[in-house]
Amino acid sequence: xxxxxxxxxDSLIHRxxxxxxxxxxxxxxxxxxxxxRFRVLLPALIIGLILIMLxxxxxxxxxxxxxxxxxxxxxxxxxxxxxxxxxxxxxxxxLVATNEGVYHAxxxxxxxxxxxxxxxxxxxxxxxxxxxxxxxxLRIPNKIVHLFFFTYRYIHVMHREYLRLVNAxxxxxxxxxxxxxxxxxxxxxxxxxxxxxxxxxxxxxxAMLCRGFRGRLYSLSRFSLKSIDVISFILMLAVILGLxxxx
Amino acid sequence: xxxxxGVLSPGVLxxxxxxxxxxVAVGLRKLETKEIxxxxxxxxxxxxxxxxxxxxxxxxxxxxLNGMLGIILGWKAFPAVLVGLALQALxxxxxxxxxxxxxxxxxAFPAVVCYYLFGWGIRIGNRRLVFILSAFAGGSCAVFLGSxxxxxxLYLSGEAFLPAAKVxxxxxxxxxxxxxxxxxxxxxxxxxxxxxLLEGAYVPKQSS
Numbered sequence: 001x002x003x004x005x006x007x008x009x010d011s012l013i014h015r016x017x018x019x020x021x022x023x024x025x026x027x028x029x030x031x032x033x034x035x036x037r038f039r040v041l042l043p044a045l046i047i048g049l050i051l052i053m054l055x056x057x058x059x060x061x062x063x064x065x066x067x068x069x070x071x072x073x074x075x076x077x078x079x080x081x082x083x084x085x086x087x088x089x090x091x092x093x094x095l096v097a098t099n100e101g102v103y104h105a106x107x108x109x110x111x112x113x114x115x116x117x118x119x120x121x122x123x124x125x126x127x128x129x130x131x132x133x134x135x136x137x138l139r140i141p142n143k144i145v146h147l148f149f150f151t152y153r154y155i156h157v158m159h160r161e162y163l164r165l166v167n168a169x170x171x172x173x174x175x176x177x178x179x180x181x182x183x184x185x186x187x188x189x190x191x192x193x194x195x196x197x198x199x200x201x202x203x204x205x206x207a208m209l210c211r212g213f214r215g216r217l218y219s220l221s222r223f224s225l226k227s228i229d230v231i232s233f234i235l236m237l238a239v240i241l242g243l244x245x246x247x
Numbered sequence: 248x249x250x251x252x253g254v255l256s257p258g259v260l261x262x263x264x265x266x267x268x269x270x271v272a273v274g275l276r277k278l279e280t281k282e283i284x285x286x287x288x289x290x291x292x293x294x295x296x297x298x299x300x301x302x303x304x305x306x307x308x309x310x311x312l313n314g315m316l317g318i319i320l321g322w323k324a325f326p327a328v329l330v331g332l333a334l335q336a337l338x339x340x341x342x343x344x345x346x347x348x349x350x351x352x353x354x355a356f357p358a359v360v361c362y363y364l365f366g367w368g369i370r371i372g373n374r375r376l377v378f379i380l381s382a383f384a385g386g387s388c389a390v391f392l393g394s395x396x397x398x399x400x401l402y403l404s405g406e407a408f409l410p411a412a413k414v415x416x417x418x419x420x421x422x423x424x425x426x427x428x429x430x431x432x433x434x435x436x437x438x439x440x441x442x443x444l445l446e447g448a449y450v451p452k453q454s455s
Contacts, residue, residue: 004338026344033345034257065340072251079411101407111253119252119336119343128337143275143283147330150287151294155334158288158295176302183301183425187432190296190312194319194433195441197292201285208284215280 005065006057006124013055014125017229018134021122024236029115031240035247041110044243048117055121062120069116073109080105128152137223146217154197161196165189249335249350250397252343256404263400264348267329270355274325286320290327294334301425308422314389314430317358318369318382319444324358325351349400357392361385369434369445378438379431386430387423394419 007014013021032044052062081089084101091097123131129149136145169185176182255263278286293316300307316324329351335341342350365388368374368381398412437444 029252029344033253033255033260069251069340072249072254076254076408076411079414080407083407083410104405104407108254112251113253115252115343115345116340120340123344124337124340128334131337141275143278143280144271144326144330146280146283147278147287147290147326148333150284151290151327151330152334154288154291155294158291159298162295162299178302178304183428184432186299186301186310187429188436189299190310190315190429191433191436191440193292193296194289194315194437194444197288198285198441198444201288204288205281205284 004124004128005061006055006120007127009056009125011054011056011125012228012232013051013121015228016232017223017225018126018130019137019223020225020229020233020236021126022131022134022138024233024240025118025122027237027240028118028243031243031247032111032114035111035243036107037247038107038110040243040246041107041114043246045110045114045117047239048114048121051121052117055125057120057125062117065120066113066116069112070109073112076108077105080108134223142215146215149217154200157200158193158197162189162193165192249332249342250346250353250400252346254404255346255349255400259400259403260345260349263346263350263352267325267348267351267355270322270325270352270359271329274322274327277322278326282323286323286327287330289319290331293327294331297331301429303421303425308425310429311354311390311393311422311426312386312430313354313358313393314361314386314426315433317355317360317362317389318366318385318430318434320358321362321366322359324362325355328355328358353393353396353400356396357389360392361389364388379435382434383427383431385427387427390419390423390426391416394423 028044028047032041035041035044081097081101082095084098084104086098086100089097089099089102126134129152132145132149132152135148136142166189169189174185176186293312296312297310299310301310313324313328316327320327329347332342332347332350332354336343336347361384365381365385368377369385371377394416398416401408401412401415434445
């Protein structure tokens, strides 16, 4: 259930230096998030789709990911067209939708999807451990990077523990419903997860001390900027600059 | 409670990122190197717990648990939430880079507030009623404050968001009650089974 779906491909984008990908994705998201014009947002979405094609992400999986992202956007569509002042466009009963409202909602939809698509193409296509080391190289504080590694590593372990507990509940014929018994059971489930995590943390830390842990994690792979990294970095910077100028 | 990319105005995004950076800085100063494995594994447990869906009538909600997080971790909730949300953005594409600051603030700030407001009630060893009430208040207030902050982030991005913001807060009212109850029962369970987890909230230096 918790898997890096897009990380294990082999494409031009998968082979790029993670540091380049993080910086480009961050700059791109920022520019798109602050821009407000269609002539920026449309090209941004197209650039995102081009990157997706380059990264050879399966289209079906991509759509599966875009559905929950757009849930919040659809929620906003229920309100925005009607709450903006401006030229009336159409009316549903007493509610009047305005041109400006529809424009604004469209802008948000474009922005959101452009950013998420680029995030999938560039960042989700990188293995989490490579990302962690890249963040370290980018001078993110050590403690955050370590916390990132530990949390990611143990999400899977805790998820397996969770599934085990849920299985035990099912075997005892637990059926969730809207009643006190259900809520109490879920509370115990959460409590048990925390207890298990605490006990495991103690064991893990002791095991790390036995192996000489002194507050540093070492990466076996070294990042090196190849010419393809530099070229794509400059190319993407130029594109982002172009978007900024358009705005 | 996640706000998607591209919705908020630049001002709100920058303010959120700045305040989160400050909160994370405080949290990191309190976080000792040797505590990192414990806090990391604990945040992993919270990450998994937040995937649990609890039925409520015909629908279901997923747990947020930022009250419990605050009670156990205090200021360290900031880095924990930051990392958790970054991983959610990576693995599920909920939220993203530019909204990371605002989303972290909306979840972690209520956690810290509840730690200060209700942590003392958890600390009092033998007063069972006070303990239960504090845990309930911590769990529900964290969710309420969080939803108010989500609504406020929307509203500050544009007045047209006001109705949507109100609906966000209203939709969290039943969640609030459930989270409060769950937090209270869960805290009682921890008090019986593993009281040192709750003590970690006010004894930051745990000996290992």
